[in-house]
Amino acid sequence: MSEKKQIRIATRNSGFIDPENIDSYIAAGGYLALAKCIEEMTPAQVIDEMKASGLRGRGGAGFPTGVKWGFAAGYKSDTKYVVCNADEGDPGAFMDRAILEGDPHSVLEAMAIGGYAIGGNKGTIYIRAEYPLAIKRLKIAIEQAEEKGMLGKNIFGSDFSFDLDIKYGAGAFVCGEETALINSMEGDRGEPYTKPPFPAEAGYWDKPTIVNNVETLAAIPAILTKGASWFNQIGTETSKGTKVFCIVGKINNVGLIEVPMGITLKEVIFDVGGGVPNGKEFKAVQTGGPSGGALTFKDLDVKIDYEGLAACQSMMGSGGMIVMDEDDCMVAVSKFFLDFTMEETCGKCTPCRIGSKRIYETLDRITMGQGTMDDIENLKLMSTVIKDTALCGLGQTMPNPVLSTMRVFEDEYRAHVIDKKCPAGVCTSLLEFVVVDEKCVGCTLCAKVCPVDCISGKVKEVHVIDQAACIKCGACLEKCKFDAIIKR
Amino acid sequence: MQTSTCQNSGDCKIPDRATLPRDLYRKLADFVAALPQKEGHMVTVLHKAQSLFGYLPREVQEFVAQQMGEPLAKVYGVVSFYTFFTMVPKGKYPISICMGTACFVLGAENVVESFQKVLGNIEVGEVTHDGKFSIDCLRCVGACALAPVVMIGEKVYAKVTPDMVKGIISDFS
Structure with missing residues (x-):
């Protein structure tokens, strides 16, 4: 059942070919698209074909790839660059790593095609230093492609030449943003700059530059081999083709899937993903990483494409899907993401630098049971302002986790503030540890392990926890052999 | 830093x-x-x-x-x-605990606490007194299907629970 829902385009070769052997890729139809472009098509025809396919950037923002290439082709310059964005910093997503490790040549081939289309002959892959195996396989792939004449001077005997090199990231989430990425490639702090000029006009070393994500690139050879009309039949009106998602967290079938755009959330979670383990209730799925939002049990019929997700205050992002069940507290999850963006904000613009800190502090107060109703209103206000005023994609999307969870789980926020309770039982400050009278045998183990001596009771008598003194460490609950201590 | x-x-x-x-x-x-x-x-x-x-x-x-x-x-x-660059030396066996979303949802926080306890209450980012271990939290190692993930040097430990921590540390002593 799950097999039928999946269509593999970007991941067509992963797991089927030997990624360290170029002949294996060629046998699977590799480098045919590049040959076809160079020998049978003009650069303008390649760009038209890309536009017709409707392929949109898979890194998250969803900008049409053909249009981006068209812009870069329109500028006159002695040098133009093709950059592959492999700085997959989104926690919970690893499709780029999987593609680079499983099918590196498809990315190289697409970059050469991009170079041919825009009139550029230099390419750079910007990859996270945290992916050593992907780096190793890319290096092997580049070397083999150069030996075979698929890269380098006069490819396929034509007068088109294309050289590739690799640059390493150094662990900064904001470098996934294309202008920050370009700064980082130039050896500087990876801070974004104001667009325009867009990289297609003045990017790497102020030359016209196209920046494409790994998954976008991996789909391109397949599109050009089989034709735009094949690709644009798959998907929805505005979002063509397939998308790779990582379904992880509390789900039975963990891993990468590639499904057509427009599939419903229900199909992804329950058909492909096999549902939530241990008989728990499905609560929400975080899409788009820290920049995205939560789709909830109320959104199961939402069609997953760029517009469908945006309507739920989320975004496509790179395709991470973290499944959460009834035991996850949405306020704590929002706090987790804000902690992330607070750490990763580059600090250049005020709304992001200060806003992330203020939102985090507010969420922290709420999870500690010190929140007020004003805090909830302020959260909404701050989120809206930051969304409107931040400089780059990181800041503009940073409030999404708050806004999207508030949409459905505002009662959960209110429960933390008004009732001082965490309905999911996650926020320890709001929990009470109590002894169940019927189960307690008076073994005194809990009293002995308690670090603040707040449990009293004689041997073989029911024990009592002094709530005022309890620090909620949970040591007693772990120690009790009779399940006589519960948290609520 | x-x-x-x-x-x-x-x-x-x-x-x-x-x-x-x-x-x-x-x-x-x-x-x-x-x-x-x-x-x-x-x-x-x-x-x-x-x-x-x-x-x-x-x-x-x-x-x-x-x-x-x-x-x-x-x-x-x-x-x-950049977080990859450090101005303080790491332990002989640097412990990197993934705190990506998948790992977080499956309890990586408790794993961090457990490592801290076993290694004598050092903070994240610090080195043990004997210089043997250091604890760091990573954003995502891209092995979300194995969450929670811990890396010690090049060695990867998958689906780590707090109970496993003592055993993992003893691999290095």
């Missing part, structure tokens, strides 16, 4: 910064000299420096600045921006 309280108090055994091996400096200088051009390679050079020295103290940053013909402030700006 991290600073370490144990480094400030001098509790952990950190190699003396003044006596970093001279041949490592020479290797770094050779690496810089072999670059096609210096412009745009600051991050590349710092990667090399960290792989040689293990960390980037002020002395190494000064050397990089001098070799690259850039002000020290620029080098420090780059080093402090």
